[in-house]
Amino acid sequence: MKKNYLVVALMVLGLTVSCNDNSNKKSNQGKSVPVITINYKDTLIQNSFVADIQAKKNIEIRSRAAGIIEQIFVNEGQFVKKGQRLFKTNDAELRMELNKVTASLRQADADIRIAEIEVNQLQALYAKDFVASNELDMAKAKLASAKAKRAYVDAELRAVEQRISFTNIVAPFDGVIDVIPFKEGSLVENGALLTTLSQLNEVYAYFSIPENLYFELIAHNKMGKHQKIELILPNREHYDYSGTLKTAEGEIDPATGSIRYKVMFPNPERLIKHGTSGKLVISEREENAIIVPQKATFSIQDKTYVFVVGKDQKVKMQNIQIGSTLRESYIVTSGLKKDDVIVLEGTQSLRDGDVVKIKENATSKTRK
16 A cells, blocks of 8 residues: 555656756747847937026116105106106205305305406416415415315215206116006105116026036036027916027035026017926937936936846846936936847846846837
8 A cells, every 4th residue: 555655646746857958948048029129229318407586687666865855757568768857856955056156166166266367367467466476376275276176066966967867767678667666746766766677678598517517517618518498487388489598607505516607588578577387398409329218227226237148048237327318218328238128028037147037029129
């Protein structure tokens, strides 16, 4: 009876070994995977940046003389031309002061005339030795004093006239009027904020880039090599005009480790206002780029890898460097070369050195 049990056990063991051998043979045949062949391709890279939009010019219009606002000639939101009158403050007291200074100027002119006559008379008498030289010198000194007094009064007159001109506030350039906090009849102090004026025929969108990206662009001579700069408005609409990249700031912000750039956009309809927010989309053409689908990659300890398929059908883990990210792909800057074959899908079930079988009709190429 025991001999029968032994025979049965040996038969079961033999069947198990046979099944394992068949399984190993099947596993050695390799897993069937789709692959992609690396090639060069010209592509367009788009980078997005948050932008702070400012008017070409934006200044505060302040009073330069204390007084009561007599007239306001403009409305909030109105477009004005350079030199157009905006406000008029009362100048009655200044006019009175002007009259006084004008009278003093006339008196100074009269004093000069009297002194000149005296000098002329003394010069004639001095020539005939009727007066001493010190009397003539005294008369000349009086004339010089009168002329100095006249110059001082004239300077006072010009100062009063300038202060009167300050009561007429005009636009320093073409622009749009902002909020007007005061009304006619309001008493304003010297330096009070009357409104703000924005020149909106052009606007500047300011954005920052990290210093490492800045030096990378400089090193590869890519600064200003973009194809197009677009502006996306807060309502997610694309602005009708393309932008022009302008010069950067002269220093890197130590707090953020970034440098600031600006993009100029034409704004003929004055649609964009000072202080608007938006997003810049800068498109850059990349020639002979190696593009890899994101699904073909995997990460280990902050490093990105792909499986490269060798001629012996064995896969090898290959570390790659990613330059830019597209919607569903990466642009690889190093780690791969033309005609390399990589696994497209199923990387999570593979290990370094595994033998694979390429799926028929599954090999794809990115052609230039």
